[in-house]
Every structure is written in C-alpha cells, then in structure tokens.
Amino acid sequence: MFSLQPRSAASPLWSWASPLLALALTALISGAIFAFMGRPPVLTVTTFLISPLLATGGLEALAVKAAPLIMMGVGLSLAYRANVWNIGTEGQFILGAIAAGTTALLLPDAPGTVLFPLLIVMGVVGGAGYALIVAWLRTRFNANEILTSLMLAYIAQYLLVFLVTGPLRDPDGFGFPQTALFADAASGPRLIEGSNLHLGIVLAPLVALVAWIVLGRTTLGFQLRVLGQAPRAAKFAGFSEDRLVWTAMAISGGLAGLAGMFEVTGTQGQLSTNISPGYGFTAIIVGFLGRLSPAGVVPAGLLLALTYLGGDAAQINLGLSNAITGIFQGILLFCLLGSDVLILHKLTWRRRAKVAAT
Amino acid sequence: MMDIAINLLASIMLAATPLLLAATGELVVEKAAVLNLGVEGMMLMGAIAGFAVAHETGSVWLALLAAIGAGMALSLLFAVLTLTLQANQTATGLALTIFGRGFSALVGAGYVGIAAPELPKLHLPGLTDLPVLGPVLFSYDPLVYAALLILALVAWFLAKTHAGLILRAIGDQHDAAHVLGYKVIRIRYLAVLFGGAMAGLAGADMSLAYTPLWAQDMIAGRGWVALALVTFAAWRPFWLLIGAWLFGAMMYLSLYVQGLGVPVPQAFLSALPYLGTVVVLVLISRDRRRIRLHRPAMLGRPFQANG
Numbered sequence: 059m060f061s062l063q064p065r066s067a068a069s070p071l072w073s074w075a076s077p078l079l080a081l082a083l084t085a086l087i088s089g090a091i092f093a094f095m096g097r098p099p100v101l102t103v104t105t106f107l108i109s110p111l112l113a114t115g116g117l118e119a120l121a122v123k124a125a126p127l128i129m130m131g132v133g134l135s136l137a138y139r140a141n142v143w144n145i146g147t148e149g150q151f152i153l154g155a156i157a158a159g160t161t162a163l164l165l166p167d168a169p170g171t172v173l174f175p176l177l178i179v180m181g182v183v184g185g186a187g188y189a190l191i192v193a194w195l196r197t198r199f200n201a202n203e204i205l206t207s208l209m210l211a212y213i214a215q216y217l218l219v220f221l222v223t224g225p226l227r228d229p230d231g232f233g234f235p236q237t238a239l240f241a242d243a244a245s246g247p248r249l250i251e252g253s254n255l256h257l258g259i260v261l262a263p264l265v266a267l268v269a270w271i272v273l274g275r276t277t278l279g280f281q282l283r284v285l286g287q288a289p290r291a292a293k294f295a296g297f298s299e300d301r302l303v304w305t306a307m308a309i310s311g312g313l314a315g316l317a318g319m320f321e322v323t324g325t326q327g328q329l330s331t332n333i334s335p336g337y338g339f340t341a342i343i344v345g346f347l348g349r350l351s352p353a354g355v356v357p358a359g360l361l362l363a364l365t366y367l368g369g370d371a372a373q374i375n376l377g378l379s380n381a382i383t384g385i386f387q388g389i390l391l392f393c394l395l396g397s398d399v400l401i402l403h404k405l406t407w408r409r410r411a412k413v414a415a416t
Numbered sequence: 417m418m419d420i421a422i423n424l425l426a427s428i429m430l431a432a433t434p435l436l437l438a439a440t441g442e443l444v445v446e447k448a449a450v451l452n453l454g455v456e457g458m459m460l461m462g463a464i465a466g467f468a469v470a471h472e473t474g475s476v477w478l479a480l481l482a483a484i485g486a487g488m489a490l491s492l493l494f495a496v497l498t499l500t501l502q503a504n505q506t507a508t509g510l511a512l513t514i515f516g517r518g519f520s521a522l523v524g525a526g527y528v529g530i531a532a533p534e535l536p537k538l539h540l541p542g543l544t545d546l547p548v549l550g551p552v553l554f555s556y557d558p559l560v561y562a563a564l565l566i567l568a569l570v571a572w573f574l575a576k577t578h579a580g581l582i583l584r585a586i587g588d589q590h591d592a593a594h595v596l597g598y599k600v601i602r603i604r605y606l607a608v609l610f611g612g613a614m615a616g617l618a619g620a621d622m623s624l625a626y627t628p629l630w631a632q633d634m635i636a637g638r639g640w641v642a643l644a645l646v647t648f649a650a651w652r653p654f655w656l657l658i659g660a661w662l663f664g665a666m667m668y669l670s671l672y673v674q675g676l677g678v679p680v681p682q683a684f685l686s687a688l689p690y691l692g693t694v695v696v697l698v699l700i701s702r703d704r705r706r707i708r709l710h711r712p713a714m715l716g717r718p719f720q721a722n723g
Contacts, residue, residue, distance in 0.1 A: 384522075
C-alpha cells in the first residue's frame with residue numbers, strides 16, 4: 059500500500075510542482091462534480107478554464123481581474139510569511155475604495171495630474187489605516203487578528219452600504235445604491251486608449267517585483283521570515299515583534315486598499331454596494347497557490363482571475379450559476395493543501411506489511 | 417412592557433441557539449487542540465442541506481440528519497487534510513468556508529424564495545400556556561433545548577469522564593498522551609467530526625427555525641462569531657452559554673432597534689454585532705495570563721507520531 063515517508067528536507071521541486079498537481083486534480087474533481095450534476099464534464103471544464111481566454115477581450119478582462127488579486131496576494135504573502143494572519147483584506151479593499159472614491163467625489167474639478175496621485179495615496183492610506191486597527195488590537199490587547207480582521211471586513215461592508223445608500227448616494231441615480239460616476243480625471247491614464255486597462259495592471263507586477271526584492275534581499279524581509287519560521291529566534295535576535303506585525307498589516311492592508319482604489323476608479327467608475335466579488339478572500343488562495351512568494355503570486359493571480367471569468371462564461375454559455383467560481387476556488391485550495399504534503403513527504407509504495415521478526 | 421420583556425428574552429434565546437450549537441462543537445475541537453476555522457462554511461452546508469431535504473421530503477427530522485451529515489462531510493475533509501496530510505489548519509479552515517459558500521450558493525440557487533417545513537415548536541398543555549414562564553421556557557423548537565442539553569453533556573464529558581480527560585490531555589500535551597498509548601490522531605478525528613456535526617446542526621437551526629428559508633450567505637458571519645465565542649468563554653462550557661446569550665442579544669437587539677424606526681442608519685445597526693464581537697474579544701484577550709491558563713496548550717499545532 060501507499061505510505062508517506064517524511065523527507066529529510068523540504069523538496070523545492072514539489073513546492074512548485076504541487077500547485078500544478080493541484081490544478082490538474084481540481085479539473086478532474088470539478089469535472090466529476092459536473093458529470094454528477096448531469097453536465098458534460100469535459101465541455102464544462104473547458105468552458106470554465108479555456109473559453110474565457112479565447113473570447114474577444116478575454117485577455118483584457120483577465121488582466122483587469124488579476125490586478126487586484128495580485129496586489130492583495132503579494133501583501134498577504136508578506137504577512138503570512140510573518141505569521142500575521144490578515145484575512146480581512148476584503149475590508150481593507152473596501153476602505154481603500156471608499157477613501158479614494160469619496161475623494162474623487164469631493165474633488166470633481168481637480169486636474170488629473172493632481173487628483174490621480176492623490177487617489178492612489180488615499181487608497182493606500184485607507185486600506186493600511188483600517189488594517190492597522192487590527193495590528194493595534196493584536197499588539198496592544200493580544201486580540202486574535204484572524205477574528206478581528208474578519209469582523210472588520212463585515213463592518214467595512216456595512217459602512218460601504220451606509221455611504222452609498224446615504225450621504226454619497228447619487229441624487230440622480232433613481233435610488234440605486236450607488237454614487238455618481240467619478241470625473242474622467244479620476245480614472246487615471248489608460249494603457250491602451252479606450253480600453254479598460256488601467257494603471258494598476260502595470261503596477262501589480264511591479265508591486266510583486268518590489269515585494270520579491272524586499273522579502274529576499276532586505277533586512278525587513280529577513281526579519282519577517284524569521285518571525286514566521288522561528289518566533290523565538292526572532293525574539294532572541296532582538297527583532298521587535300510588534301513593529302513587524304504593524305509593518306506586515308500596513309503592507310497587506312495598504313496593497314488591499316490600492317487594489318480597491320484601482321477597482322473603483324479604474325474599472326467601475328463609481329462606488330456601489332458590490333464593488334468586490336470576494337477578491338479579498340480569493341486573494342488568500344492566490345497567496346497560498348503562489349507559495350507565499352511574490353513571484354508565484356503573479357501566475358496564481360492570473361489563474362484565479364480566470365476562475366471569475368470562467369464562472370461568467372459557464373453562466374452565459376451553459377446556464378450554470380456563477381457560484382461554481384467559489385466551488386472551483388475551494389476545491390483548488392483543498393487540492394493544493396493536500397498535494398503540499400509531498401513537499402515534506404515522499405509517497406512510497408510498499409507491499410502490505412509482512413513484518414519480519416528482527 | 418412585560419410583553420416586550422418576555423418577547424425579548426425569548427428572541428434572545430432563539431438568536432443564541434445557532435451560536436451555541438456551533439460554538440459547543442468548536443469547543444470540543446479546540447479542546448483537542450485543533451483549530452477549525454471552517455465553521456462558517458460548515459454552517460452554510462448544514463443550512464442548505466437541511467433546507468433542501470426538508471423541502472424535498474417534508475420531514476424536518478430527515479433534514480436535521482442531512483444537515484449533520486453535510487457538516488460532518490466537510491469536517492472529515494478538514495480532518496483528512498490537516499490531521500493525516502498535515503496541511504496548515506488556518507488555510508484549510510478558510511478553504512472550508514470558501515468552498516461551503518460556493519457549494520451552498522450553487523445548490524441553493526433553486527431554493528431561494530420558497531418554503532420548507534419548519535421545526536415544530538414545543539407545546540406542553542398547561543406549561544406552555546403559563547404566563548411568563550410559558551413563553552420564556554416552554555415554547556421553543558427542539559433545537560433550543562437540544563443545544564442546552566448537548567452543552568451540559570459536553571461540560572460533563574470534559575470535566576467528569578475518563579474519555580474527556582484523555583481529550584483534554586491530547587489538547588494540552590499530545591506527545592505525552594501519545595507515549596501513554598492514546599491515539600492522538602484518531603481522537604482528534606472524532607473531535608473534528610463532532611464539531612462538523614454541531615456546525616451542520618447550527619446551520620439547520622438557521623434555515624429551519626430561526627429564519628425558516630434559504631438565502632445565499634444566510635449565516636452572515638455567525639460561524640466566525642461562534643469561533644470568537646470559544647475564545648470569549650476561555651474554553652469553559654458554562655461561559656459559552658453566557659457568551660451565546662450575550663452575542664445572541666447583540667444580534668437580536670440590532671434587529672429589534674431597526675424595527676423601532678430609530679433615526680440611526682440601518683447599516684450601522686447591522687454592523688453592531690460585529691463591532692460588539694471585536695470589543696468583547698479585545699476585552700477578553702487583553703488578560704494574557706487568563707488566556708494562557710485556559711487555552712489548550714497545543715492549539716493549532718500539528719502532531720506527528722515518530723517511529
């Protein structure tokens with residue numbers, strides 16, 4: 059029978075092969091689920107994973123969805139490496155969007171050269187500020203950041219609902235829960251004139267590159283990694299855990315806020331009650347799938363962006379609910395966590411034990 | 417005035433029940449030192465499984481079984497990944513929630529806005545008709561009583577039985593328990609499955625009794641509140657009950673005040689239970705010594721038998 063034998067050291071090969079194995083397993087399992095639901099499995103899986111890429115504008119749509127996921131995934135990689143479990147990026151995304159969106163609405167006549175950089179700053183400050191509440195509650199009061207960051211994500215959603223149904227509601231919007239459209243200057247430069255490709259799409263891989271350098275080449279990156287892997291060693295080395303927690307929360311929250319800012323200014327052009335299709339939670343999968351490495355987060359972000367497009371494609375072409383996006387994402391994370399066992403273990407085949415007397 | 421007070425008490429009992437069911441399950445899981453963050457996902461699975469089976473078969477009892485089964489199925493997946501394959505518990509718990517959300521939304525798409533049989537309310541002739549005591553004590557659906565009974569049984573199990581002692585030993589010192597010959601992994605499997613069953617039941621309580629209908633994401637963070645409750649109670653069953661009433665009261669009052677038409681934006685009131693959860697967590701957690709004293713020492717740490 060099969061048995062798992064511990065390896066003497068983590069396998070670098072499997073650390074990167076595991077996501078591929080997980081993706082293959084996910085395709086198989088979701089195919090089986092579709093077959094069970096009475097759907098043609100191969101067609102459904104290809105509609106989900108391949109057809110969006112072939113559609114006109116598919117790659118553009120992919121880039122637009124991937125940018126926020128990559129930004130947030132990068133931030134989470136740094137935080138999770140340091141054992142700082144920020145799972146409320148959804149809330150920080152929303153606060154970044156609110157901060158930037160409110161600024162854009164308050165300054166409708168500002169020139170783009172002033173307004174757009176200001177919106178970027180507001181997005182980052184909004185997200186980071188919200189995340190720092192969590193850091194403060196953890197370092198000052200010892201409150202578990204998983205629960206507080208998640209609760210704050212719910213609160214952020216209600217704050218958004220309050221704003222777009224109350225003070226910020228578009229007076230000419232027929233009562234819809236949304237703000238007026240931002241001025242053109244707020245959407246920033248376009249990579250290709252007339253497309254949806256906003257500046258965040260170039261910024262996302264740049265952010266990943268900078269984070270990769272920070273994590274691998276700087277003292278801060280080293281300290282974050284030590285804090286995660288050997289907290290006692292970090293203490294003996296004199297690293298301030300509190301300062302690192304604040305830093306990790308500020309980076310992951312700031313990047314989530316940046317993602318939220320680009321989503322509302324660059325893609326949606328207004329605030330509404332549903333500015334995020336769960337990007338904050340999907341970004342957690344992006345982080346893990348990307349091996350908590352900024353370099354890995356880029357392909358992982360593209361793949362998970364594809365699951366959103368795939369859900370839409372399955373809804374339009376096959377009449378399935380786009381909830382299969384969530385199922386696919388969940389299965390992918392399950393398979394990844396399962397196949398990660400091969401990083402630290404070898405799968406060996408042994409004849410069923412004929413225990414020899416020693 | 418009296419009527420309002422009675423109504424309030426009864427409503428708080430109802431709001432507290434799903435929290436209490438889920439938190440009792442998670443308490444046992446965490447006592448075995450496993451941290452399953454997937455309560456929200458398991459509750460959603462239980463809610464849709466219960467609702468769908470109740471609608472299709474007309475039997476609420478089959479529905480409860482289905483909800484328990486759904487919660488256990490998801491928790492089994494968690495157990496295999498974290499206990500057998502040694503996957504990260506935080507990540508796996510989140511995966512449970514993400515998957516549970518998606519799966520319940522997909523299955524539930526056909527059940528939005530339709531009715532299913534509700535759990536019957538207790539009616540004891542004489543007792544239920546008593547003034548005050550009747551509505552406050554003898555008028556609930558069976559899960560309200562089941563939640564209290566199960567909590568009492570769990571408290572007794574943990575404090576007074578040999579098996580409970582072993583469970584706690586595994587939570588506090590799994591290596592020593594292993595050396596003494598106890599099956600650490602097997603016992604943790606059982607604890608996790610119990611947690612899944614309770615979360616599934618809590619979900620069914622939401623979709624068959626508390627708000628008897630199915631709506632996407634209807635658990636609305638209660639799974640996470642249940643997790644916070646376990647910390648609030650510092651892993652002690654009696655305090656779990658106090659906490660469930662407290663949190664139930666917060667959840668109910670935010671609805672109640674909205675109904676009064678006070679000039680406060682509805683979104684603020686809706687956010688209050690979550691804000692309250694943060695405040696309570698902060699108040700509890702700041703006492704590091706007390707947390708350290710009660711927290712299962714091995715919580716969240718993987719166990720691997722060597723040799």
